[in-house]
Structure formats: C-alpha cells, structure tokens
Amino acid sequence: MELLRTINSPADLKKLPPEKLPQVASELRAFILETVSKIGGHLGSSLGAAEITIALHYAFDTPKDKLVWDTGHQSYGHKILTGRRERMANIRQLGGISGFLKRHESEYDAFGAGHASTAISAALGIAVARDLKGEHNKVVAIVSDGCMTGGESYEGLQNAGQVQTDLIVVLNDNQMFISNRVGALGAFLSKLLTLGAVRNAEHSIKTFLARFQFWGGSILRVAKRAKVLLFPGMLFEEMGFSYFGPVDGHDVEQLAQVFKHVKELKGPILVHCVTKKGKGYAQAEADPYTWHGPGKFDVATGKFLKSPTQKDPPPSYTAVFSKALLREAENDPRIVGITAAMPEGTGLDAFRDRFPRRYFDVGLAEEHSVTFAAGLACEGFKPVVAVYSSFMQRAYDQVEHDVCLQNLPVVLCLDRGGLVGEDGPTHHGVFDYSFLRMIPGMTVMAPADENELQHMLHTALRLDGPASLRYPRGNGVGVAMDPEPKSLPIGKGVRLKDGSDVTILAIGNRVHPALEASQILEDQGISCGVVNMRFVKPLDVALLKECAARTPRLVTVEDNVLQGGFGSAVLEALTHGHAEVLRLGIPDLFVEHGAPHLLYESLGLSGPKIAESVAAWVPRKSPARI
Ligand SMILES: Cc1ncc(C[n+]2csc(CCOP(=O)(O)OP(=O)(O)O)c2C)c(N)n1
Numbered sequence: 001m002e003l004l005r006t007i008n009s010p011a012d013l014k015k016l017p018p019e020k021l022p023q024v025a026s027e028l029r030a031f032i033l034e035t036v037s038k039i040g041g042h043l044g045s046s047l048g049a050a051e052i053t054i055a056l057h058y059a060f061d062t063p064k065d066k067l068v069w070d071t072g073h074q075s076y077g078h079k080i081l082t083g084r085r086e087r088m089a090n091i092r093q094l095g096g097i098s099g100f101l102k103r104h105e106s107e108y109d110a111f112g113a114g115h116a117s118t119a120i121s122a123a124l125g126i127a128v129a130r131d132l133k134g135e136h137n138k139v140v141a142i143v144s145d146g147c148m149t150g151g152e153s154y155e156g157l158q159n160a161g162q163v164q165t166d167l168i169v170v171l172n173d174n175q176m177f178i179s180n181r182v183g184a185l186g187a188f189l190s191k192l193l194t195l196g197a198v199r200n201a202e203h204s205i206k207t208f209l210a211r212f213q214f215w216g217g218s219i220l221r222v223a224k225r226a227k228v229l230l231f232p233g234m235l236f237e238e239m240g241f242s243y244f245g246p247v248d249g250h251d252v253e254q255l256a257q258v259f260k261h262v263k264e265l266k267g268p269i270l271v272h273c274v275t276k277k278g279k280g281y282a283q284a285e286a287d288p289y290t291w292h293g294p295g296k297f298d299v300a301t302g303k304f305l306k307s308p309t310q311k312d313p314p315p316s317y318t319a320v321f322s323k324a325l326l327r328e329a330e331n332d333p334r335i336v337g338i339t340a341a342m343p344e345g346t347g348l349d350a351f352r353d354r355f356p357r358r359y360f361d362v363g364l365a366e367e368h369s370v371t372f373a374a375g376l377a378c379e380g381f382k383p384v385v386a387v388y389s390s391f392m393q394r395a396y397d398q399v400e401h402d403v404c405l406q407n408l409p410v411v412l413c414l415d416r417g418g419l420v421g422e423d424g425p426t427h428h429g430v431f432d433y434s435f436l437r438m439i440p441g442m443t444v445m446a447p448a449d450e451n452e453l454q455h456m457l458h459t460a461l462r463l464d465g466p467a468s469l470r471y472p473r474g475n476g477v478g479v480a481m482d483p484e485p486k487s488l489p490i491g492k493g494v495r496l497k498d499g500s501d502v503t504i505l506a507i508g509n510r511v512h513p514a515l516e517a518s519q520i521l522e523d524q525g526i527s528c529g530v531v532n533m534r535f536v537k538p539l540d541v542a543l544l545k546e547c548a549a550r551t552p553r554l555v556t557v558e559d560n561v562l563q564g565g566f567g568s569a570v571l572e573a574l575t576h577g578h579a580e581v582l583r584l585g586i587p588d589l590f591v592e593h594g595a596p597h598l599l600y601e602s603l604g605l606s607g608p609k610i611a612e613s614v615a616a617w618v619p620r621k622s623p624a625r626i
Contacts, residue, residue, distance in 0.1 A: 001027050009083050010057040010108075021058065021252040025050045029280040032076045033299050035088045040295040041099055041422075044278035044288045045074035045144065048174045051252040052273055053077035056140060056170070059259035065138040066110035066126050070119035070147040072100035073293075074172070075109075082108035092422035094594030100426055110139075114426020115391065116364045117150025119143050120169060124160045127167045138263050140168045146177035146341060149185055149363030160268045161240020168262055169241070169270045172249060174277040177341045178292045179349075183363040189272075236270045245272030250279060289344065314478040317450055317471040318415055322347030324454040324485060325384060325413075326354055328461055333358075334382045335461065338373055340366045346386035346415050366391050370398035370410070377408035382461055389414040389429025389470055396435060403466045404439045410467075411460040412436075417446065417470030418509055418559035419586075419600060424593030429470065430586045433507075434564035436468050437537040443467040443490065444536040446508030450476030452534070458485035472509040472559075474596070491538035495547075499529030502553040502618050504610070505544070507533045507566045510557040513600075516607025517557075517614060524611075526618055536566045541573045548579035555614050558585045559605055582617050584610060 003020060004027040007013050016024065028050050036043045054077070056067055062082070069075045079097065080088060084106065090096030097105055100114040111122040123141035130137055147153060148171065160167050173189050175181055233243025242265065247258055255273065262269050277292075278284025283302035284291035296305040315323075329335040329351065336358045337351040343361055352359040362369045366387055373383035392399070392414055403410045417429040436444045443463060447453040453471050460467035496511070497518055506514035511532045518528035531547060533540060547554055554574075556567035567583030574581065584604060591599060600606045604613055 001031060003027055004031055004080070004085070007081060008085070010062050010081060013054065013057055013081060018058075018253045018256055021051075021054055021256060024054055025250075025252050026280070028054065028077050028080060031080060031085070031088070033281060035076070035091065036294065037297050037299045038089075039091070039093065040293070041092055042073040042076065042293050043281075044176075044284045044291045045174075046076035047281055047284060048249075048275045048277045048279045049074040049142075049172055050077050050279065051250050051255055052142065052170060052172055052275065053081065055252050055255035055259050056142070057081050058256045060138055060140065060263060063107045063110070065263075066123070066140065067108070068111045068119045068123040068126065068139065068141045069101055069113060070141065070143040070153075071116045072113040074142075074144065075101055078108065079106075082106055092424070092593055094592070094598050096593075098424055098593060099422065100424065112426075114423070115394070116147040117143075117152040119147070120153050120156030120160065123169070124156055124163065124165070124167055127160075127165045128163065131165055138166065138168065140170060142170045142172060144172045144174060145181065145186065145189060146364055149177075149183050149341070150365055151367055157236070157239050157241070164240065164267050166266055167268045168259075169268070171245075171270060171272045172275055173246070173272060174275045174288075176277045176288045177364065178345065179289055179341065179343050179361075182341070182361045185363075233270065233272060236272075241268045241270040243270050243272065245270075246274045247271060249273030249275035314476040315450060316475050317453060317473075318345070318347040320450040320453050320476060320481075321386070321413060321415070321457065321471065322350045324457045325386075326350055327485070328457060329355055329358065332382065332461070334380060336360065336373075336376055336381050336383050338362060338369050338383055338385045340364055340369045340387055340391065342386075342388065345388070346413070348386050366394040367398050370395040370412075371402045373410045374398070374402040374406065374408050377403070377410050378406070382409060382411070384411045384413055384457075384461075386413040386415065388416040388427070389418075389432045390416065390420075390427050392432060393435070399436070399442075399466070400439050404441050407441050407465045409463060409465055411457070411463075412466070412468040413457070414468055414470035416473045418472045419591060419596050419603075420473050421596040421599065422593050425590040428586075428591055430560050430591070432468065432470055433536045433558065433560040433566050434568075437566075437569060438564065439466075441465050442537060445469045445488075445534060446536065447471055448477075448506070448508065448511035448532045448534070449479045451479045451481050452488075454481070454485045455488050456534075459488045459490070462487055463490070470508065477512050488534065491535050491540055493531050493533040493535065493540040493543045495529065495531050495543070497528075497530040499527040499551060501527045501551060502555060502614060503529035503531060503547045503551045504555045504557055504614065505531045505533050505547065505570060506557045507536060508559065510559055510605060510610075513605065513607040513610055514557050517610035520608060520611035521614055521618075524615055525620075526615060528614065533566070536569060539569050539573055544570060544573055545578060548574060552579050553582070553618060554579045555582045555584060555610075555617070557605070557610055559600070561586045561588065563588060582613065584613055 092099040101109040119141040127139040277288040343349040521528040558566040562585040
C-alpha cells in the first residue's frame with residue numbers, strides 16, 4: 001500500500017505522474033478486498049470501477065467538480081481516495097460510514113444514493129443549478145449498465161439532451177447486474193462490443209484526442225455529429241448526447257486522458273467504458289453474482305468464513321416464499337412471476353428455472369414491473385411481483401393507479417420488510433404498511449413466521465383484488481411448517497395468549513418478540529395478552545374492540561414507521577375512548593445502518609425492550625406483584 005498510504009485526498013492523487021496510476025489501481029483493489037473480506041459488503045462493483053474512480057478524481061477537480069454515483073454500491077474506491085481510508089474498517093457497521101453515498105458523510109459525496117437510476121437526473125439538476133448561479137464546475141454522473149435499465153435514467157437522459165447544458169455521463173458497462181444482465185439495452189451494448197468496437201474505438205479515440213487540441217469546441221461538435229452514423233452510440237447521440245467509446249475501462253492512463261479531454265467539451269457527453277465486474281480478483285471475475293455482496297472470506301483462498309450460527313438454522317423467508325410460490329404455480333398455470341433484476345434476492349430464481357415461460361425479469365424497473373403485472377392481470381393471469389419493500393416505493397403510483405384503481409388481482413411480495421441492517425436507510429423496508437394501507441381495495445398482510453408466509457401467499461392468490469405481503473430479511477423463527485398451505489380468513493387476527501392487564505397487538509415479524517416480551521412481563525407480575533393481527537388492512541376491528549373490553553390498555557408493535565402505520569390504523573379504529581393505546585414502532589426518523597438485532601434493540605423493538613416499554617406504561621397493581 002505504498003502509494004495508497006500517501007493519498008488522503010484527490011489532491012494527493014493528482015501529485016502522481018500518470019504512469020503511477022496502475023499501481024494505485026492495484027493497491028486500491030487490494031485495500032477493498034482486505035476491507036470486505038473482514039466485514040462483508042459490496043465487492044465486485046467497486047473492484048470493477050477502480051480505474052474509472054481513479055481517473056475521474058485524477059482528471060476532475062473534486063469536490064468542486066461533482067461526481068454523482070448511481071446507487072453507490074460501487075463507491076468504495078471513491079471513499080478510499082477521498083479521505084475515508086481509515087474509516088473503511090467499519091463501513092456499514094453501526095456508527096461507521098455508510099456502504100452507499102451520503103452528503104453529510106463527505107463533501108465528495110455530491111448526491112446521496114442507494115436506490116438505482118437517479119444519477120443522471122440528480123447530476124442534471126446540479127448542472128443546471130451551476131448554470132443558474134453562473135458557476136463553471138463540471139458535473140459527472142457515473143451509471144452502470146444495470147442502472148441504465150431503470151426508467152428514470154432515460155427521463156434524465158432525454159431531459160439533458162433537451163437542456164444541452166454541460167454534463168458528462170460515464171456509462172460503466174460491466175455486462176452484469178447483480179445477476180446476469182437482461183433486456184434489450186444489454187443486447188444493444190453487447191452488439192457494440194462484439195463488433196470489435198472497443199479495439200476500433202481505441203484507435204479512433206487516440207486520433208480524436210490527438211486532433212482535439214487543434215479544434216475549437218464547436219467545430220468539434222460538428223465533426224463529431226457528421227460521424228454519428230458511423231459511431232456505435234447512435235442511441236445516445238439521438239438523445240442529444242455526444243457519445244465516446246467504447247473505452248477500455250481498465251486502462252487507467254487512457255481513461256484519465258479521455259476524461260481530461262471530454263471535460264473541455266460543451267453539452268451533454270456520454271463516455272461508454274467497458275469494465276469487468278470483480279476485476280482483479282479471479283473468484284469475483286468468474287462468479288460475479290456470488291461476489292456482488294459477499295460475507296466475510298479469506299482473500300487467499302476465496303473461501304467464505306462461516307460465522308458461528310445455529311446448527312440447523314430455519315430456512316430464510318425468501319427460501320420459504322420461493323418454495324411456496326413454486327407449489328402454487330404447479331397447481332395454477334395462470335400464476336406468473338415478476339422480478340426487477342433480483343431473481344436470487346427475491347427467491348424467484350427457482351420459479352425461473354421451473355417455469356421459464358411464466359417468469360419475467362424486467363431489469364431495474366420496479367414501476368414497469370407493477371404496470372406490466374396489471375396488464376397481465378387484465379387478461380386473466382395472476383401476477384406475483386416479488387420486489388424488496390424499499391424498492392416498491394418506486395412503483396407507488398403504479399400500485400395505486402394501475403393496480404388498485406382497477407381492482408386487479410396482483411400480488412405484491414415484499415421481501416426485506418422492516419430493518420434490513422447494514423444497507424441502512426435507503427434499504428430499510430419501513431414504510432409499506434403506511435403507503436399501502438391508505439389505498440382503497442388493497443389487502444395488506446404480514447406473516448408472523450415462515451409458516452404463515454406460505455398461508456398468506458396462498459390466501460393472496462385467491463383474492464379477487466390486489467394484495468401485499470411483507471416479510472423480513474433473514475431466517476424464519478423456526479416454527480413447524482404445515483404440510484399444505486391454507487386460506488386464512490381475510491381481515492382476521494388471532495389471539496395467541498390471554499392476559500388481564502395489557503394486550504400487545506403485534507403484526508409481522510414483531511409478533512414473536514411480542515410473545516417474548518409478554519413472557520418477561522408475566523415474570524414481573526404483569527398479565528399480558530398477545531394478538532397476532534395478521535392484517536394491517538382490512539383491520540380486525542371486532543377483535544380490537546374485544547381486546548379493549550378485556551384490557552383497557554393496548555400496545556401496538558410494528559417495524560414500520562409510526563406515522564400512518566399499523567398502530568395508526570388501530571387508533572383510527574378505536575374511536576370514542578375504547579382504550580388507551582401505546583404505539584411502538586419506527587420513530588419519525590431515518591434509521592441508520594447496522595446489524596438488525598442492534599437496530600431493533602436501539603429502537604426499543606426487541607422482545608426485552610418491548611417489555612421494558614410496556615412495564616413502564618402499565619400501572620402496577622400492588623408492590624407485591626413487582
Ligand atoms: C431501485 C433499485 N432497485 C434495485 C436495486 C438493487 N440493486 C442494487 S445494485 C443492482 C444491480 C446494478 O447493476 P449495475 O447498475 O449494472 O451495477 P453493477 O453492480 O453491475 O456495477 C441492483 C439490482 C436498487 N439498488 N435500487
């Protein structure tokens with residue numbers, strides 16, 4: 001790490017001669033590998049973007065020039081070069097730096113991210129603001145090919161083409177998403193590469209760069225335009241961008257030169273860089289899916305280090321969903337499975353392998369996935385859209401306008417509901433109860449455990465209207481699985497335990513912590529009932545009133561924001577002073593990253609913490625009972 005140790009800001013990087021940049025790249029990779037191997041995190045994307053990162057900071061004047069990274073999972077190199085090398089040791093850990101980009105973390109993080117396809121729009125906004133202020137800095141959006149499949153990227157491109165301000169888009173084309181690339185854009189980009197365009201373009205770029213200094217900017221643009229038809233980037237040219245590439249995204253010296261030159265050009269520019277995901281680590285190059293976001297591993301052998309876990313852990317919710325969907329689909333040919341670029345993450349990969357004709361990976365396009373499902377439902381199919389809770393936020397209008405308004409039987413399966421952990425606030429799935437329950441006609445459920453998940457899927461697929469079920473990241477609670485799925489009564493909760501002092505009304509993956517809490521409370525002499533409400537909507541109002549009649553104190557527990565969530569629904573239903581209600585849930589703030597159990601603990605949502613809150617709220621009957 002001889003060179004990297006001396007780089008504490010991009011200014012230090014710029015002191016190096018260009019021929020030293022390859023060494024910086026290899027040291028940067030080694031550092032990223034060492035960091036991720038110890039604590040897990042995103043790996044392949046940052047390894048692949050090493051040279052682009054170095055060349056950008058070398059060629060541009062950051063932070064005055066703004067780098068806007070799409071998604072941010074490829075930004076480890078950027079963090080290391082911008083003064084956060086020492087802090088990488090606790091990236092994604094509670095109290096440590098984020099695994100994505102955060103404006104408050106560094107002046108070099110021009111725009112926060114975590115969700116895909118926002119960079120071009122954000123960069124255009126920053127560029128237009130620069131123009132309005134009469135300033136002259138450069139703005140660069142760095143977007144990988146997967147993020148280009150999200151509709152917002154095209155919205156940004158077409159607007160930038162119209163505005164014609166100075167904006168550089170670096171397309172980092174590694175031919176991979178998390179999983180294999182899908183979609184027509186990929187086919188288009190691949191065609192450019194198989195035409196031998198990289199080699200040809202390298203030559204033409206060299207001649208182009210050599211001639212550049214003799215041309216004025218406007219002559220250059222005309223000359224470039226004249227070559228449009230010969231150039232492979234016609235799509236982008238047609239959208240008003242000047243296209244350069246494909247460029248070898250691992251030739252750091254050439255990249256730095258290209259960036260130095262394009263930054264002098266006027267108008268929107270797109271530089272198409274070809275890279276390899278996982279570059280420099282053989283295992284990651286060979287299996288980019290596994291190495292997209294690995295856990296701890298041994299760098300030398302590439303072997304994953306097992307953390308001490310239970311001997312036979314319960315299956316993950318994702319695995320249970322995956323299996324349950326297969327069983328439903330075996331019996332009903334109308335079921336189709338839809339994912340937005342996350343087949344493995346959502347468990348839809350098994351469906352893909354079993355029913356390839358009924359499986360659709362639409363790319364990073366959640367909005368499209370939902371309206372596409374609505375279209376299928378119009379024609380009698382039963383679409384299951386499997387998307388992470390936080391990414392479903394993208395498709396809110398589609399859920400409301402295209403699905404619910406037409407009462408179409410689309411099933412939204414929201415994985416990663418609740419606090420997801422190390423990915424942090426961009427990925428926590430803590431808003432869906434609120435944003436779904438306000439839509440007329442929507443059925444909103446959350447299973448308490450993996451067994452209930454299979455029943456809820458079965459139930460949702462038999463509804464004559466839209467439904468959502470949300471379940472958490474990680475393993476189930478270890479309950480026995482019923483051999484056959486069954487339909488649950490709609491809008492009905494179940495009383496799990498009686499109590500005479502207080503009743504906890506719990507939903508989703510807070511049901512089992514609520515049971516734990518009630519046991520702790522019993523030990524303290526507080527008689528605590530527990531209800532698994534199962535449905536946020538329709539809410540079991542009759543059961544609520546029954547509980548209120550038994551114990552005048554009710555506690556709601558959810559891992560959704562308190563604003564408008566399950567507890568709010570309970571309050572709305574219990575008018576006219578039926579009961580006093582204590583609501584436990586996610587407060588009105590964005591929860592930081594960290595291990596889920598630590599986050600649940602710190603927010604008072606673990607079993608013991610729920611018990612603490614309830615005990616503090618329920619008046620003691622007599623000192624003897626304490
Ligand atoms: C809106 C949204 N949907 C899904 C994701 C999950 N996700 C993160 S990175 C990624 C793949 C991105 O592929 P690409 O842009 O090609 O980047 P690469 O990892 O290949 O560098 C996906 C699907 C996300 N972050 N945001």
